[in-house]
Amino acid sequence: MPIQVYDPPALAPGALRVTPLGGLGEVGRNMTVFEYDGKLLIVDCGVLFPEEHQPGVDLILPDFEPIKHRLDDIVGVVLTHGHEDHIGAVPYLLRLKKDIPLIGSGLTLALVEAKLKEHRVKPFTLTVAEGQREKLGPFDLEFVAVTHSIPDALAVAIRTPAGMALATGDFKMDQLPLDGRLTDLRAFARLGEEGVDLFLVDSTNADVPGFTPLERSIGPVLDQVIGGAPRRVIVASFSSHVHRVQQVLEAAAAHGRRVALLGRSMVRNMTIAAELGYLDVPEGVLIDYKKARNLPDDKIVYMSTGSQGEPMAVLSRMANLEHEIEVGEGDTVILASSLIPGNENAVYRVINGLTKLGANVVHKGNAKVHVSGHAAAGELLYCYNIVQPRNVLPIHGEHRHLFANAQIARDSGVPAERALIVENGSVIDLVDGAAQLVGQLDLGFVYVDGSTVGEITDADLKDRRILGEEGFISVIVVVDAATGGVISGPEIHARGFAEHDKVFDSVKPKIAAALADAAQQGVRDQHALSQVVRRTTGRWVNQSLRRRPMIVPLVIEA
Structure with a gap:
């Protein structure tokens, strides 16, 4: 079912707006925008890696379109940890505005700075640690230690006059972590006592029962x-x-x-x-x-x-x-x-x-050589019981993960209407302690293909898949500019076909006849004649060879 797109209303005074631009319905592209009093705070800015149906694509970025015209309103980008699905798109965001401040732990910022060096960008950074509080515009930030599969990961509590949001980032509750750095559940409990109005929770292992192994x-x-x-x-x-x-x-x-x-x-x-x-x-x-x-x-x-x-x-x-x-x-x-x-x-x-x-x-299928860095269902339930949030927004996961996470929240006592399952581009407003979906932006995939960013479209990828799966046919015809009659051709060349080019001999008269009919009806436009050639060839190939190749007609007037 297609997503229904509708514009959100203007943000009411005293309300906090939250818009995920990536990371929902997918494992990657994590990026969430918080808005209060005309200022924007971004949490994470990551990439998604392409799948087989996206041939030639190197990376997939969040869609920055909703914030492109508001770059001066961004007070900073908080990076929860140094994995590519949380920091990989930072260079592409800073292409739009180089002086957007980056906030994160020592290791996270070191990894980002090394990446930005390759893009010849020297960022403005603020190094933070667990227990630290920083004020960025109207946002009062507190950083909390969490355990993950990379050191120095942080959750972030975002206080505003509209209420407090707590974003876990990626985390688990390993009780014997290699570096001795535990997820700080005491801080989670303290924040819960203060009142967490919106809890944004890692969903990746929400459908895995029990606890993640040590x-x-x-x-x-x-x-x-x-x-x-x-x-x-x-x-x-x-x-x-x-x-x-x-x-x-x-x-x-x-x-x-x-x-x-x-x-x-x-x-x-x-x-x-x-x-x-x-x-x-x-x-x-x-x-x-x-x-x-x-x-x-x-x-x-x-x-x-x-x-x-x-x-x-x-x-x-x-x-x-x-x-x-x-x-x-x-x-x-x-x-x-x-x-x-x-x-x-x-x-x-x-x-x-x-x-x-x-x-x-x-590998993991035949030996215990890896454990996940994400909290399983038992750990999430503990967190909900400790934090006791008013509203929950499952993030970071495919739809099955988001639904499983929302169900855990409901099981812990969060009202069903307060456990929101939304999409990338959903606009959620927090007003008087209640989170409500108020809009849905039309977001797309932004593909990095070599040196180009955002130039490749889904239609281009469809063409690539057709080329890879169905082959390619070119049809060259020379027609009389005055009469529209065929002077030379059709000449047909195919690639990616098992059959010899002679198999197309039977369609050539059909193409010539279709062009003659078009000429009798007064058609002289080259594009229109090309479409005649494409349709005739495509119909014959589909019926005779059971194929749907890419067909490139070239009609030349003489």
Whole structure:
């Protein structure tokens, strides 16, 4: 059912407006805009990675259209943590206005600054920590420590005269985190006592019962797999998963192996994490990957990117024999990450390719080599009971996650009408303690394709899919400019067809006849004649060959 678009009313004095521009109905593109008294505060600004039905696309951005004309009203962008689905679109937002302040923890801002350096942007930043309060325009912000699969993650409480909103960011309630930094439930409880009017809650694992397993339960499994590997070990993970890299470094050191980092983002992020003290590198364990080639096979661990089957990442190139490190018999490959929805086929292709090359592939499906960074249903229920919010807005997740999260909120006592399930572009106003949907903006996907941003449309992607799945036919016809009669052709060339071009001989008279009919009716416009050629060819190909290829007619007047 299509989303009904309707404009929201003008924001009433004393009301807080909340508009998610991404992250709802998807795992990625997280971005939410808060408005009070003419000023805007943005929480997160991330990217979504393309799926197979979006060929050629590099990244998908939130749609900035609703705020493009209000850039001067933005008081800052709060970044909850350093994952790409929360910070990846920052460079594209700062293209619109370079001096928008960025607020986040030390590691988060270091990762963003490294990314912006590649875009030749030096940002204005404000480093914050848990327990800190900052005032940005009409927004009074308080930052709360949360545990996630990357260090230094923060939730943010946003106080305004209209009430308080609490956005969790991505979080879980690991009681024995590797860095000892717990989700601060005491702060959640204190904020709940003060009164949380709108609770924006991570939904990613809302449909998973119970509690997310402990991060440290992965260490012994990695130790066992690495210790028992007869030859080389290749571990693939997110390039920002500092905790997982820490565990790999420790397991490698325990078994006398060196570790080489592969992939530009992996090297960049772990260098930053080590410099800031978030990654503890055992003495003498890290080695440059070029020097690692000289080590015996049972003395090396490669830590790489590509756990999601990304075509250009290290692991995919290894599976396709396109990387200088050739995976072979006896090698062990560990995929130390969960599957992001939509990436399943790509990941299984990589697993199959590596298995075919003789590798032993260890992944979440056959060993406990990864735990999620997101709270499961039991943890969410605890949070609702602690915070006791007046209104709930599930964020960050596909629709099944959002619905499951809303149901947990209702189970905890939140009235059904106060647990809002909305879409990207939904406009929610908080007035007198009640959150209400007041509008729906028409948002689209903004595709990054090479150096172009926003130029590729859904129609272009449809054309790419047709080219990839159905083939391509060009039809060239020369007609008399005066009479419209065919002088030369039709000449037909096809690509992506099993049949020989001679199969099209039977349609050529039909094209000539259709053009003759059009000429008799006085049609002389080249575009109109091209459409005649397209329709005639398309009808014949569909009926005769059961195909719907892209047809490009070229009518030349002489």
